[in-house]
Amino acid sequence: MTRPTRGRLARYGFAEGDGGARAADLLGPDGLGLWRTDEQEPVDEPATELLAALSRAADPDLALRQLHRLVEAERRGNGAADHDTARSALLDALHADPGLRRRLLAVLGASSALGDHLVANPRQWTVLATAPDGLAPIAEGRLDLDLAGRLTASTQPVAVLRQAYRLALLRIAAADLTGGRGLEQTMGALSALADATLAAAHEIAVGELADGTSRPPLAVVAMGKCGGDELNYVSDVDVIFVAADDADLAVATRVAARLIGVCGLVAWPVDAALRPEGNRGPLVRTLASHLAYYQRWARTWEFQALLKARPAAGDLGLARQWIDALAPLVWRAAERPEAVEDVRAMRRKIIDNVPPKELEREIKRGPGGLRDIEFAVQLLQLVHGRGDESLRVAGTVPALRALVAGGYVGRADGEALLRGYRFLRAVEHRLQLQGLRRTHTVPTEPAALRWLAAALGYTATPGRSAVESFRADWVAHATEVRRLHAKLLYRPLLESVARVPADGLRLTPEAARHRLEILGFADPAGALRHLQALTGGVSRTAAIQRTLLPVLLSEFADAPEPDRGLLNYRQVSDKLGSTPWYLRLLRDSGPVARRLARVLSSSRYAADLLARDPEALRLLAEESELAPRAREVLCEGFAAAAARHDDPVEATRAVRALRRRELVRIACADVLSRAGGLAPRPERGLPVAPLADVTAVGAALADVTDATLAAALRTARAAHP
Incomplete structure (x- = not known):
């Protein structure tokens, strides 16, 4: 025994x-x-x-x-x-x-x-096996096939292709699992393998045409994850088929249908539902037919989908012509009045369609999932990519990096989104690789969770199991992704930028001077000098200013003194431009930028106050901060500030600073209330800061004066008992 x-x-x-x-x-x-x-x-x-x-x-x-x-x-x-x-x-x-x-x-x-x-x-x-030279197997998504030889000469080309596909997938998975490739390289290899498989399936389909049938020019355009070079292990491969002209349609449609069938037998379903009219429309259209559809009928989500279009197989030149012909339409899509809200509504619809019992476990469609990152990135691309060609890239990771580099997304926010994206995609890859089946749902069974945690590299630590560590990271990433999704997708500045014509987003000297004249600036040359001072160079500050100024110029133009507004804005920016929070506040925090533009171009007094106390513009972030403080609160605060200093000069300086801050509060509330820049109170239909008439303004100023005098009197008595 x-x-x-x-x-x-x-x-x-x-x-x-x-x-x-x-x-x-x-x-x-x-x-x-x-x-x-x-x-x-x-x-x-x-x-x-x-x-x-x-x-x-x-x-x-x-x-x-x-x-x-x-x-x-x-x-x-x-x-x-x-x-x-x-x-x-x-x-x-x-x-x-x-x-x-x-x-x-x-x-x-x-x-x-x-x-x-x-x-x-x-x-x-x-x-x-390791090669004789000591190198690991190549895992770049190539098929070990001679498309013109072995594949088309075989009596069973589909079986040959299936074997070649699995071998290539095996090499990719091995490199992925052993750290031989990062996430982006793995996604790229899987996308390259999809391209090669589409090309091989195209060859099989063409090879099966009857003798005497000419080879039709047919472009296979990759869309979705494949188009963005970010394919996962098991996914439908989204494509759009394009024929050269009407004479090719019948044969091209037969080839496309057979290509779909071959890929389904070999690897994964090919989904052509992103084409015009979806599954109700013809499988193959000519370039001219596509162009006519997108010019007249396409909806916002269809242009959003085109962000990831990429030539994949077949006639690659025709595919490039198709993409180039549609590109101008893509980059004008955000100018539609409903475009920004369309993207937001589509994201909400996707969440609503997730079964409730799966919502919290869905790493793709659920809150805090991959779709949150993708939709935020794509909306920013549609809006800002009209004027910045560096944003016209297909993949989520390259697009996010471009948005960070251009100042449209903060560095910390961008890094958090990138970490979340990599984590969620790694989870998705491990789940799908296990059974080579399409899934985006984290399991609930203890054994399955232990396997998933181990597959992701988690190990037990004192006091915490591998599964607990995985769950903690998952919750942290999902929470941060959801927060940043809401921050970026619902950024109020997006609607304002979308309303600016595309030419107004390109602040070249000529374009800027022309736009300044149209906007009604009295001194376009002087205004242009301010713009050049604010946006010149390659610093991150200049990049963010280039994002903000097209919107601010429109706001200045709607105010009584646009030239004064721009000058004041430059003065405030010169004082605060190097601080880490200033431009981030204007870009990310609600309607601050528009409110600041309105104040700076409407009131010299308020602008002078802000120039002396620029940090007071934080008050513009929340409407509640613009409501005047009660007299008792002011008196107590002013007195406490004075009491902290034994030196009457220092005590007086502290009270003056508080008084200046309150004057900024009242002046901004006064300007914005009269300009309609504050939302009404839901219960009474009044602005949050009730300063729409001179009486209310006078009362608020009187309270500040009373508090100032009371603090001054107390300081004088303390100095001269």
Whole structure:
């Protein structure tokens, strides 16, 4: 009778539920021959290394079962009977090749589907072997196919393509699981593999045309995640088909339909529903037909989808012509009055369509999920990309980086979104890789959660399990993504920027001078000098100013003194431009920018006060901050400020600073109330700061004066008892 295996094999991560008997059977003399059942130890040093590699798999038991099945399949393929422990070339290779050992066991422990594929094709593990020069297998999404030779000459081209696809996917997964590639590289490789598969399917479809049928010019345009080079392991691949002219439509449609069928048999469904009129419309249209549709009928979400359009297969030149022809329409879409709200409404609709029981576990469509990041990024692209061509990129990560570089998104916010995106996509990849099935929902079963946490690299720490660490990170990322989504997608400045004509967003000297003249500035040359001083150079401050000024110019133009407003704005910016909060407040915090523009161009008095106390513009962030303070509150605050100083000069200076701040509050509230710049109170239909008439303003000023005099009197008495 052998000694119990509990604890001996458990240290390698194998399940203890059956006392380790199952693992011992698979590893023992009648299995892989790696474990001495009597001594309860590995048979030799190579076996120890192999067991250690198994222990590092996301699921050591799954990796062991699949390795055993694979070795058995190899032995059967060599003519051995079941349970024959003949020498295994695979085990020999695993002992000799640490890279193969690491890659293969990582795949076997993370993906039951790829394990099944290898068992069905027991010689294909060799694609993960280290090359003679010591390099890892290439995992760039290439197919090991000669499209013009082996594929089209085969009597079973679909089967050949399926095998080639799985081999390429196997290499990508192995590199991904062993740290050979980052997230962006993995998504790019999966997208490249999709392109290659579409191209191969196109060749198969064309090759099946009847003799004498000419090859039709057909462009396959990648959309969605594939178009953005951010494809995941299992996803529909969104495409749009474009024919050159009407004469090609019939044959091109047959080719497109067959391409869809081939890809469905090989890898994943091809979804052409993003085409004009969706599934109700023709599968293939000419470039001219597409252009006519987008000019007349397309809705905002259709232009949003075009942000990720990219030539993928077929006639790549025709695909590029199609994208170039539609680009001007894409970058004018945000100028539609309903465009910004359309994007917001679409995001809300997506959330509403998620089953309630899955809402909190949905990492793609749910709150704090991938769609929150994508919609925020794409709306900012549509609005600001009209004037900034650096934002005209397809992928979410490149677009987010461009938005940060251009000053449209703060650095900290951008980094938080990028971390959230990488985390959520990593979770999505591991979930999908396990069974090669489409899923975006975090499981609830304890065993599945333990596997997921392990697959993501989480380990137990004192006082916290791996699952608890994963959950904590997930909640933190989702919370931050949701907060930033609301901050960016509902940024009030977006509507204002969207209303500015595209030419007004490009502040070149000529364009700026022309726009200043149209807006009614009395001294366009002087105004232009202010603009050049504010926006010149490559600093982040200048970049953010270039974002803000097109909107502010429109606000200045609607006020009595636009030239004065711009001058005052420059003076305030000169004083505060280097502070970390000033431009961030104008860009991100509600209607501050528009309110500031209205105040600076409507009241010299208020502008002078702000110039002396520029930090007071924080008052513009919240309407409640513009409501005048009660007389009792003022008197108490002024007295407390004076009492903190023994020196009457310092006490007087403190009171004067408070008085100046209150005068700014009243002046801004007065200007904005008269200009309609404050929202009405829901219960009474009045502004938050009730200063719409001179009587209310006078009363508020009198209260400030009373508090100032009372504090001054107290200071004088303290100095001269």
